[in-house]
Amino acid sequence: MEEKNNYCGIDVSSETLDLYFKNKEGILQHFQVTNTVTGFRKMIRLAGRETHFVMEATGVYHLHLIFF
Template sequence: MEVKNNYCGIDVSSETLDIYFKNKEGNLQHLQVTNTVSGFRKIIKLSGKETHFVMEATGVYHLHLIFFLKEQNIAFSVVNALQSSVTSRCI
């Protein structure tokens, strides 16, 4: 059986999160939600708890999201934009 990892890329700002991910049906989707717990819940509902969330370190704006993901026992990575590389196989 092939194991596929789903990743969700998140662009974090003070008020919103722009996310790009494969939804539960396997379709690529873009979504913008508020950078609040209600927005975080919407992301999880659409992408699933098995998704690995990846975001850039943005000072303090990403902290509430990573605390939420940690409490939900959901995988995430916070990357330094200067150390990351672009790949054509993001998802």
């Protein structure tokens, strides 16, 4: 059985998160969501719960996402 890891790269800014990941069909996707709880929920819905999220530490702008 082949195990695949899904990763989502996140570029963090004060107001938005830019997401870059492969969808279930293997196609690269780019989405932008707000840097809010609503945006965090949308991010998980888009990328999937089994995804590993990787982000930069940008000042304090990433902290709310980390604790979410």
